Amino acid sequence: MSIAKPEHQPDLTIEMFFDTDSSTCSYVVVDNQTKRAAIIDPVLNYDAAAGAVSTEAADAILHYIEQQQLSVDWILETHAHADHLSAADYLKAKTAAPIAIGEGIKQVQQTFKFIFNINDTELQAKGDYFDKLFGDNEHFMIGSIKAQVINTPGHTNDSISYLIGDNLFVGDSLFMPDGGTARCDFPGGDAHVLYQSIQRIYQLPxxxxxxxxxxxxxxxxxxxxxxxxxxxxxxxxxxxxxxxEQEFVQKRQARDKTLAVPRLIYPAVQVNIRGGQLPSAAENGVSYIKIPLKVSAE
Ligand SMILES: N[C@@H](CCC(=O)N[C@@H](CS)C(=O)NCC(=O)O)C(=O)O
Ligand SMILES: [Fe+2]
Known part of the structure; x- marks a missing residue:
């Protein structure tokens, strides 16, 4: 985890936290006037071989929040990530801030409820485990700063971007220009839909x-x-x-065929559709991650 130099715009500060293990950029966005903040896409550390969860990345964010004496208004997810675990639930316990995600999470929960054979008590697939489900164009406040949700599905059904002042947090809909865009081959992903979402982003100033x-x-x-x-x-x-659109879709689909399954997809999805909570403990008090096996026919 490394911390970038904070960037001060007239009324807000954006601090980036980088998790080297998953190449994830998490952010804290601060309203300078009120010292209220939002945390975006926090990472929960996970050692897959050991099944060990730890909180160094989230603790670095907490340290910054304490040091700057911030109050956290929101824990914002751009989507249910498939490559790293979310620290949303851990940070909610520490800050009492609500966890928000796009309302498309219901579809994502439904898809993975089936894939992981999760029962109704554990997961209703109605946005349970999240405190707020954002709809397209919905407005909300971070202290005195206006923020807006822009639906940007395609990488996943639930992908949204957050426009905070002049700053758009796009999740995986776009990478840096030399990285292109996110893959569209996860369940619910669609390159045509991602193209249309990017057109929407390109209409912004x-x-x-x-x-x-x-x-x-x-x-x-x-x-x-x-x-x-x-x-x-x-x-x-x-x-x-x-x-x-067709040129993009062809390029995207060709690249997706070459990509390996993300290393942490099974633990990540099972935890992230629960807002960062581990699956309920079994009778012995231990929580388990499932791996659906694919057996190829001879
Ligand atoms: N090697 C990484 C790949 C993670 C991955 O697939 N990331 C997604 C976003 S969740 C993606 O779009 N990757 C595009 C790419 O690798 O070109 C891992 O195993 O975690
Ligand atoms: Fe992603």
């Missing part, structure tokens, strides 16, 4: 800052996490301002 959720540092370049609508429209390797 060119000067809008874009903060991404993963930087895989292509060709080993130094970490980057902030870009702009203008830079994406000119340079994104998968979708520029004039890229046609």
């Amino acid at each position: 060119d000067a809008t800052n874009i903060y991404i959720c993963h930087d895989y540092q292509p060709e080993g370049r130094p970490l980057r996490y902030k870009t702009s609508v203008a830079e994406q429209k000119q340079q994104n390797i998968h979708v520029k301002a004039n890229t046609a």
Whole structure:
């Protein structure tokens, strides 16, 4: 976990926290006037071989919040992540802030409820485990700062972006221009839908800052996490301002065929559809992650 230099805009501060294990950028967005804040896409550390959950990444965020004497208004998820576990539930216990996600989480929960054979008591797939389900265009406040939800499905059904002042937190809908876009081959993913979501982002003013959720540092370049609508429209390797839908879809689907299943997909999805809570403990008090086996026919 490394912490970037905080960026001060006239009325807000954006602090980025990088989890090197999953290449995830989490953020704390602060209203300077009221010292109220939102945490976006926090990571819960997970050692897959040991089945060990730990909280170093989330504790670095808590440390910053305590040091700056902030009150947390929201814990915001851009989507149910498939590659790392969310620390939303841990941070909710520490800050009492509500956990929010897009209302598409209901579909995501339904899909994975079936895949993991989760019973109705454990998961109703009605947005349970989350405190607030955001609809498209919904407005909310972080202290005195206005924020707005923009539905950006395609990578997943529930992917949303948060527009906070002039800053758009896009989750995985876009990476840095040299990283292109997120994969669309997870259940519920759709490259056509992602293209349309990106068109929506490209309609925002060119000067809008874009903060991404993963930087895989292509060709080993130094970490980057902030870009702009203008830079994406000119340079994104998968979708520029004039890229046609079919061209994007072909490129995206061809790349998706080459990608391995994310290392943490099974633990991540099972925890993240529960807002970062571990599955309920079995009779022996231990919580388990399931792995559905695929047996190929001879
Ligand atoms: N190697 C990583 C890959 C994670 C991954 O698939 N990330 C998604 C976003 S959740 C993605 O879109 N990756 C695009 C890419 O790797 O080009 C892992 O195993 O965790
Ligand atoms: Fe993702």
